[in-house]
Amino acid sequence: MSSAVVNPPAVADATPDTSALTLSYAQAAALALSEAMQADPHVVALGEDLGRGGVFGQYRGADGRALVERFGPERIIDTPISESTIMGAGVGLALAGMRPVVELRVADFALCAIDELVNQAAKNRFMFGGQGRVPLVARLPIGIWTASAAQHSQSFEAWFAHVPGLTVVAPATPADSYGLLHAALASGDPVVFMEHKELWSMQGPVTPGVHQPLGKARQLRSGNDITLVSWSRQVHAVTEAADALAAQGVGADVIDLRSIWPWDRAAVLESAGRTGRLLVVHESIQAAGFGGEIAATVAEHTAARVARLGAPRIPVGYAPTLESVARIGAAQVVAAALKLLQR
């Protein structure tokens, strides 16, 4: 690592820690939630199917038990299919002193609760002049989930990054799922916590007690030729691409942004200023995606050349031949990086 590295790698990529557990991405979040519920009786979770451990098992501990068995149905609340009121009741619970975790099943369904999230939760603290706060964590699972087609595959991080009052987080590893969920729960304001549906089973080291700060990126690879910025599941394809580039003699900084808003501008500007090339890669649609904000900021503040790589502006199709058109693999990242290096 060069001395220019702003943020040391998180524990997931550090030297083995003997106190680390090996957990899945889903179990890591369940551990963070159960620790927070144990520590604070005001923390409750509400959403569809939570009583069976959640639709993806993310409300089930590493021992296989659903959290409801430990905390009871009054704190792990099974709700009707009422997205507006799941989110709206979350706002009311928060205003009345609770710390709700609101499960929306998939981000696509959160669109049924968009008023409650955008007009109510996000605006409350400001609009009422600081009389109240809404310490609410909204879990909105994102991303392509094999063969789930157009209404169960979307990544909306750019939508919510656009809304003042919302913090937006998208962890890529079990360690960050654990560490960032703790930070979201502690933040005191609404957080949109976007977990990737194809990462639930990913295993990795998680050290209890090691929380991760909001707004801080994580550096996975170090190099001086190009900066690759990504988040969520796309980080793994980008890391694979960086290794392929290294084999060709191209050194890449790989930055996992982790928080979409606030985003770690200092880390990205430092890296892009040094390498002179920035490629932002995200699974979500490239047009009006958050990569555009990052690329524009880097272009405004450094001499770096910038490029974006995101999905085409198409709904995710069902057939594998269609779905694959919306996915971005390591080979495409390598090709985009090489093209940028030649500009």
Place this chain on the structure above:
Amino acid sequence: MTDLLSLYRTMVRIRAFEDAAERASQGGVQIWGQSAAADAEPALVKGPLHLSTGQEAVAAGVCAHLHARDLLTSTHRGHGHTLAKGADSTRMMCELFGRAPGYNKGKGGSMHIADFSVGMLGANGVVTAGLPIAVGAAHALKLRGEEAIAVCFFGDGAINRGPFLEALNWAQIYRVPVLFVCEDNQISATTRSAPMTAGTQAASARAEAMGIAATQVDGNDVLAVSEAAAQLVAGIRAGSGPRLLHALTYRHKGHVSVDPAHYRDPAEVAAALLTDPVTRARERLAARGQAAAAADALAQAQAEIAAAVAFAKAAPFPEAHEAFEDIATTGEGAWA
């Protein structure tokens, strides 16, 4: 304080507040097909101002049975609910004028009037949005075993949005302590509600379809509202689960203060004004030999609101830096 004179005091305070706000909203506004006169003074209350003039008995009759620890959500037409819940008229008027001493520091205005310190969790710019919030607040009260209840005011237009069904269903399945109050002024913005709404007595009927007992009341009879609310609130405090009060009333003014409401039949308006809840309460007080006390209450209310207007007029606007405060990371400063 549920005696008629106390209820009347609350009503005339609301009426005086609404009348003063209405006057302050006239002037340099261009909205609703109205153009400002070239020589008009700029309005002191800018933007949409939704008046509850004519609906005072519902706010007064219900809130008379609430304590500061009880939680309340309201609508875009929420000044009356806020005053009746115990908020200070001067800080409310400052908020309408966009001034720094306002409850929201001038960040919300009329549509977001609130006083969290008395349990008034906010008017709301979105129809039906208060119902899920009230239900969540009631859910929190139940989880913590508190004696308080939540109350949610909404209009007849709100019952045609999905969150109405979701919130009532939620309230009933979890049996949370919430009173839904449908303040039925018979009009949704500028459109009559009846032809837009399936079924008859729809607010009550829809609640009863979910097993939530509904009570209908003449919403322009403050004693009738108060008596109905007394029973419902006591029942909810004793664990009855959610209840709905359907109060029939009439909006004297347009949708917003500068809307002349020409879409209404003048004969209908004239007939409705004969049932004005403030007049009816005053006549009843006079019949009980309390005419002088009623006159005193009116004079006090008018003096209180005149002082509120004078204070608000002289109060400063918030500093520009306030635009970046009371919010999680905005990006200002570090992101400039």
